[in-house]
Amino acid sequence: MEEALLRAVLFGTPLLLAGLGALLSERGGVVNLGVEGMMALSALVAFAVGLQVHPALGVLAGMGVGSLLGLFLGVFAVSLRANQFVAGLALAALGLGASGLLGKRYEGTPLPNPLPEGMLAMLALILALGLHLLLSRTRFGLYLRSVGENPKAADLFGVSVDGVRYLALALGGGMIGLAGAYLSLAYRPSWTDGMTAGLGWVAIALVILAAWQPLRAIFGAYLFGLLFFLQFRLQGSVPIPSEAFAAMPYLLVILVLALSGRARAPKALGQPFDRGR
């Protein structure tokens, strides 16, 4: 049991970090479907720096790359007011592809001094709390929420909608980058192409499961981590096919959301902001 809780936290951590990153920009009205690609590329850069310089610096590098990719998405999603969904999907492909092409030479090399997972897990927890406070207690949080709910009104009050959205994408990208760094520097201290293995998509689902609330994201991420672990812990102990256990986390996520009631998305989510309309 103790073991299961530990796994829930340690496997839940990359989901939590990536989920918080996506959540942050979504509260500002920008959908980010590029999480998988952003994680992949930052995992690579974090590993490269971690291997050649120092893992702690690798974390920073991963966060930096995540932020840059967030800003890159912003060029399309904020400045150009392009369709956020497809821009994100294209970014996901680009990030995965670029990491695969650029990372070839790092494959097959173990990281000699990995980072402790527990420390990063703690950091993720603090970030979740911090994000909660940021959203609910600070002026920036107020601006961010207003930009996500009613950008027109925010604009009238003199808030720079584009500026806030860019900032949210950069900060969120940093957290997504941290998730990538966790994977390649701590969770599985080496790098291979495709090592994000779909976690970015689960993180996007997590934002919805958490009803766009950072504190609920903690619960959601750990729940998924727990279920993901239990599929292997329970496999074989009961005469149920292993495939049924493998499907269980995804099924329960739907059930939990169905039972927890209607979650309201930020009103302006996914909509480019236009002053003129």
Next chain:
Amino acid sequence: MRWELDPSPSPRKVLLTYALFLGLALLGLGLLFLLYGVPPLKAYALLLSPLTDTLGLAEVMRRTIPLLLIGAGLALAFRIGFFNIGAEGQLLMGAVGAAYVALFLPPGLWSLPLMFLFGGSLGALWAGLAAWLRARFGVNEILTTLMQNYLVYYLVVYLVAGPWKGQMVFGFLYTDRFPPEAQLPRLGDTLVHWPTLVLGMVAAMGLQVLLFRTPLGFEWRVLGENPEAARYLGLKGGRLILLAALLSGFLAGLAGVGEVAGIHLRLLEPAQISLGYGFTAILAAWLARGRPLGVLLTAPLLGLILAGGDALKLALSMPFRVVDVAAGLLLLGFIGAEALSRRRLVWRR
């Protein structure tokens, strides 16, 4: 200085922005090729090489088929605000339905129609479930459809590793081969299963008519453009969404039938059945700007990008990720151009 919508962009401006952004995308790709020691011009030629011979055209066409079917349905679903990103799962459901009919019902002339009907229905059911959950419990369909992809993935693994595993497959994860009656005819010795292609074209045209020429289509468009107005007019939003979800799921299911009955001729490990068509079709639907007929153009375009990327990886022995990079960059080029061409800078407040 203001940045605002351009209500009627001139064709010249549109052309220029597209040229600019595609040029930027190609420049980015070219840099990457240079880094890899490949002359960019040769690489660009390879990207377009599928257009130059029948083998390549067949490859483009083969990818077009599922993209066309799924894309047409998604164009409708997105238009009315049902964000179905579970087409991949609905496609797999279609494959399961087709395999059931092919393997467990007596074969005959009815096999193929029944496979399309049953596979499509399973796909519709799978998408309909998400629409029902949204209407009944307010569950966001992005989450549901995404999670459903995983569920059906494991269903297929269970079937091919357990109860449906073939007698003639030496223990590998396949069902037996479908009987000849349950195999789709192909064009010559290519892998183009033309009946599914015809279905896709009919679907795109049919949905276009349905959406723009019927009362139902009118209600759909109102709901999509202005949900408040729809409520004011007394339209039943839940039912309209369910109907669109069922249709898009049905078409994705048909695509799944086509893949197993036209190409694989058996049910197999799910990652091998679809090449991510359910996700790529989202882009086809968006590029078509919510017009099902437009998918007739965008699906082959994406098919060309995918086939061209494959030609690159084969001819230059490059890592398979080159396909992702090429697709990602070119798409961002299209996305940026589309967005920019609709705007203008105005030099006043």
Next chain:
Amino acid sequence: MRRILGWLLLALGLAWAQGDKLKACFIYVGPIGDAGWTYAHDVGRKKAEAALPWLETRYVESVPEAQALPVIDRFVKEGCQVIFATSFGYMEAVLEGAKKYPNVIFAHATGIKRAPNVATYMADFYQVYYLNGLAAGALSRTGKVGYVAAFPIPEVKRHINAFTLGVRAVNPKAQVLVRWINAWYDPAKAREATEALLAQGADVFTFTEDTPTVIQTAAKKGAYSFGHYTPMLKFAPDHVVSGQIVHWDVIYIDFLKKVKEGVYTPKNLEKVDYFWLLQHKAVEMGADYGVPINPKHVPLLKKAQMTVGGKKVGVYDRIMALLKDMQSPKPTFDPFTGPIQDRKGVLRIPAGKKATLEELLTMEWAAPGVVGDWPGEPR
């Protein structure tokens, strides 16, 4: 007719004469990656190219099964004379392509169907797994050995069974806990499956997955492990005991030489099947190249005892003796020598008999000591 044939032969001759290079092309099922199946084939390809100056190679990675035929078309168009298809799933595409291009030589890894211009080949690990099982049985203190397995197909099942027979030969009460991850490549699943097995008391690990994740995870908790497919010692120098290492280059070089010398032609491959084992040097037992057992663990294995034919022998000596035997040109020992019952008590290999090649290739039953779900288990 004869004229056409003449032209064909002439064209073929011209193609061969061109620079005198033989062009061999490889179709890979996955990305080359860092450790797994496709990586090993690519290492084999490179070694072959380095060893044979007249050889030119090409490859294409991540080819889905359904796309193999168009890839074959392209390769033939570009002048490939030998095509290696490295996944079972390519079988029908290979047979179809072979009919379409009767002058091209095909070789199909893990394949079972041949044709005049289609040979089959495989480098199999079951003997190595048995030897690693002996070591695992000796090293486990809890009597629980973990096996993180990819997909329930005969190749994987055969390896689990061979490994379990080895474990039980040392410790007849030991259990091999199997967890399926239903993926060839998925570090997250491999990690969590290993964690689950650790939580259940497993203290020695082996696996079928294309990354060293299981090794890294086990080492964190001080558990022993065995590398898979490529040398993995560097990922946990204190905990990798041994492992299975493949040498596809041995098969590739042998095959291509025979093509070059004219021994293999597109007319006479109907009976050419490589099922190469330790004796052919196509596989190796080792934590690293040339390191059968990590020296750090030799003393432990020397101390451990097992009973063979009523006599006590050291496990280390037993492993080394069997390894030597199976590496010799005429091995006398085979792990699948009867009587062997499955875990349900059904006699699978009668006393005194060895499993036939066909029985090995279609193995569906589970050996006694295997614990866990077993899809497709015969009733």
